[in-house]
Structure formats: C-alpha cells, structure tokens
Amino acid sequence: MLTSLKLPSRLGTLAFAVAASLFGMTAQATDITGAGSSFVYPVISKWSAAYAEKTGNHINYQSIGSGGGIAQIKAGTVDFGASDMPLKAEDLAKFGLGQFPDVIGGIVPAFNVSGVAAGSLVLDGPTLADIYLGKITMWNDPAIVKLNPSVHLPSSKIFVVHRSDGSGTTFNFTDYLSKVSTDWKSKVGEGTAVQWPTGIGGKGNEGVSAYIKQIPNSLGYVEYAYAVQNKLGYAKMKNAAGTVVEPTIASFQAAANTADWKNAKDFNLLMTNAPGADAWPITATSWVIMYKTPKNAANTKVAFDFFKYAYEQGQDAARALDYVPLPASLVQQIEAYWSSEYKQ
C-alpha cells in the first residue's frame, strides 16, 4: 500500500519538474528558423551551436538549397532565407525583402596530373573557359604551356569534371567564366546548372573531389574547404589585375575588400573577377534574405542579433571551416544597411 502510493507521487513530481523546465525554456528562449543555401550550412550550424550556448536561443537552419530558401522566405514560412544568388532589386521591392552577405568562400580549380605538384599550375580565366568549352583538350596545349613555362605538362587529354547538381558553386564559377570569355557567355551562360559542352558531372563537392582524385589528368572546381580537406592539387589563377594569386583566406578577403560594394544596391554584386591586385578571381558569398517589415518582430530581433554575433565573434569558427569572415568595412556597411532599410 505504501509503495503504491509512493510511486505515483514520485511520478507526479517528475512530471511537474519536466513540465516546469519545458515551460521555463520556452519562456526565455526563442527558436528562429532559416532555410536555403547548403553552402553556408556548416558555418551556420557551428555559429548557431555557439550562439545557443551563449543566449539560449536556437537557430534551426534547413539546408534545402538556395531556390528552396527563396521560395520559403517569399511564402513567409521562415524567419530568414539564405541564397547563393542575390535577388534582383525589383524582386526584393515586390516582396518587401532586404538582403545582405553572410560569409565568404573561395572556389578553386583542382587537378590531378601526375608529376605536377599542387599549387605549381597557373591558369587564367580565358584558358579555363576554353577548357570547359572543350576547345582546349590537351594538357600540353600552347595556351596552358604559355602560362606554365617551367612545368612539364603531359600530352594527355584533359578530363573535365563539373557539378551535376544545381549549386551556388556552379553559379559563381559560370558567372566568372561569362565575365572573362564572351564565347562562354554566348554559348553557355551562367546559372546554378548549365548545359556543359563537355565533361562528367559529380554530385556535390564531395562527388567532384572523388572524381578528380580517381581520374588521372582530370580538372574540376570545388569549394576551397574541399580542396584543402581532400588534399587536392589546386591551381593558381591569374586575376583581373594580371597578378598570379594563390587561393588563400587573404586573397579571398582581398576580393571582398576590393569589390565595389558601395555602389551595389542591396549588396547585389558577385565578387567574381574582382579588380584588386591580390584578389582571388573566383570568390563567392551567399546572402541572407529577410523581410524589411518583420512578420514576427521578436524572432527577427533575435535573427539580427545572431548575425551580429556571427560577424563579430564567429570569425574563428568560420576560419576553422575554411570560410572567410567578412572584412570589417563590409560589416560596417551591412550594419548601416540594417539601420537604414530594416524596421527593427
């Protein structure tokens, strides 16, 4: 009799405690949701873990792809969207949205040619475009030899690797090729998926990395982090200023610094082929998209606080994942944009 009384009462206390703690948590923490680009997913999840530890607010980010992120924010089902492609000014105005960059990443040409060490190959935009157009088919083509007089290049076919899935990486890469080659612009153009004149498609950065590793004499493009983690041979690039640059965090940041953000309304600017002397030519960012007049004021406030935290204290976390934090000058511009464009 005694035990049977004791047990329910204990359960009762437990249930009460659980209910109280649940109630307590929902009372103080705000859960905000975001969706979109898979490019920023690793860094946003790292930031949000650190941010949750500090403030108790959770950021629930779904990496469903940029297209999906734009659709979700337009439908108003998430607090912020993230896209690898900036929205046009008229699109933003139509839905009352604003956008700003969140983090920078680099895209690097990666290759696998025996006897040619990582970082010893130099390419430039027009050559890269001709290789992807299928006009340059051999590694010892005069155009490549001219850029690499001291490297011994084999007389074998170049196996071109590209992404098979639609991606922001492809969008920035093809945008770069369109800027440096009129032929590419008229024949192929730019987009998250394009009609590739040649080559094989790997699914995701990991698919492209695997193909490059396995196929001798291959050339592809991957996000910087994948080239580093998979120890792929990367190529140096001749940039718009004519200097040969290495893909490093410094050269990505140089591209972000020299890009003409001041004259870009709503940060609608792609950093590819940036003019700076030290700028890496295929540098990319992704954009956070939010309503200018918040649908849910409390959530939006937390979202702004989260991105402020990411810009100011999330820099090491970004670098640890081979992303590049935004330069201070750009962060200032973004914060000015927040106070002028957003009703907080």
Added chain:
Amino acid sequence: MSATSAEPIPRDTEHRSRTDARHDLFFRFLLRFCAMLVLAALLGAALSTLWGGREVLFKDGFRFLFSSDWNPVENQFGALAPIVGTLVTSLIALLLAVPVSFGIALFLTEIAPRWMRGPVSAAIELLAAIPSIIYGMWGLFVFVPFMASIEPTLSDTLGNIPVIGALFQGPPLGLGLLTAGIVLAVMILPFISSVMREVFQTVPARLKESSYALGSTTWEVVWDIVLPYTRSAVIGGIFLGLGRALGETMAVTFVLGNSYNLTASLLMPGTSISSSIANEFNEAVGMHRSALIALGFLLFVVTFIVLLIARFMLRQLQRKEGR
C-alpha cells in the same frame, strides 16, 4: 407446445442472416475502399506529375521527348538523354542479372548440398537489404577504379569488333553506362534470384522424379520440367527486378557520370531520369522545375509500358501453352 417453442427460432436465424448480410456488405465496401485507395494514390501521383510538368511537356508538341538538348540557362529541355540512359542501364542490368540469378536459383534448389542452402540464400537476401547509397559509395570508391583499370583492355579487344565495337570505345574513366548497369545488376540480383528460388521449390517432386526416372539429366529436368512449370512466376520476378532498376536513383547517380551528351559508347558518361531529378531538383525553379517533374511523369510512363509488355508476353506464352 412444439409449435410455440419452434416459432422464435426462424425469427432469430432471419435476424442473424440479415446482420450477416449487412456485415458482408460493409466488409465488401471496406475491401473495395482499400483497393481503390491504391488506385487513387497511383492516379493522383501520375496526374499531379503531369500537371506539374505541363508547361514543358506540351511545349512545341512532343519536342520534350525527342530532343537531347538540356539547357537550364536558356530554358530548353529535352528528355532523350535521360530516357536512353535509364533504358540502357536497366537493359545491361537485366542481361547480366537474369542468367546469374537463374544459376543461383538452380544451384540452390537442385544441386547444392542441404547444409549450404540456408547460408547462401540468407547471404543473397542480405544483398537486398543494403541501402542503395551504400552501393553508390562502393561503386564510386571501389568499382569505378577497377572498371577504369580494365576499360583499356575492353576497348582494345571488344572495341575492334565491327558493329558492336562502337559500344566499347572511349576514354577509360571507369564511370558511365556500363559501370552503372553492372552496379544495378548486383542490386537487382537478390530480387530476381529469391523469386526464382521460391518458385522452383514449388515444383512437385513427383514431376521431377518421374523425369529423372525416365533418364533425364539435371539440366533436362530444369529446362523441360522446372522452367515451364514456373514460367510466369519467373517472368514476374524478372520484371520486379527491372522495375527496381528503372527507378534506382542514388547508386546510379554516383557512377553514371551525369552528362547529358548522348553517345554510342557504353564507356561514356550518361544520365538517367531519376538521377537527373535527384541532382537538380534542389536548386531548380520555374521551367527547370517543371521539366524535372515532367521527367518524373515520363518515368511513370516508361515503367507502365514495361509492365504492359510483361503482361503481353505472359499472355502470349499462356496462349501458346493452350491454357
């Protein structure tokens, strides 16, 4: 006395038979509803993919079906390359998997010693339980390098034979239609062989024993007794495997090479309906999304046609046998 006591009994049976009839009716409706639910789901899925893909399907007549142009930038879409890729890889898979499955089933039911049957059939059924992404990873990291190492020999030998030589020419990438077909063959093998094994076991022992008594060899018993007895079930098993091969996505995406350029060679990369959808759906908007949904509808159509051919073949067989 007997009349008064007999009177309530017929009323009771009448009542019972009326409730029974009602229950029967209710049960019949329930069953019919269950069957209709499947039909409605199928029809709903087919119609919604047709509706989602209407912008592309009915643009410029049936250009979508016969064009190999797939250009998301210009919004030009043609499904020929994915359709060809799907059919070719599934056909290779069937050509390889059917004879091997037949051999396995034959061995396990007629030849293998009793102690071996259990473990071997369990191993084959375990093959069916492996998720397709695992086949994809295995294909990409283990099988593709192996194919790349034997492809030069393939194109030097088979590539020189007149007509079929064109099928085996190309760079030794290791990726492509042939590799995808072989990986698919391994994937559908357990389905076909376990169906064959099950139905071979249903052949009455007295039929086989009579045949052996007349002096038949094991091969003659299998070919003339077992196979004709189980023919329709065997064909059913083969088409079960084919259905799986047509719709397989992830494993194919990893080893097919994902290229929309149509070529004659099996060693060149291609694409399939399901892998195109899996690759591009995430980032597709507008017409591009519509084209991918239309591809989904085409997969319905292709599968339906294949099943129709299977039914037709079965009917022809039955007619020949005079059933």
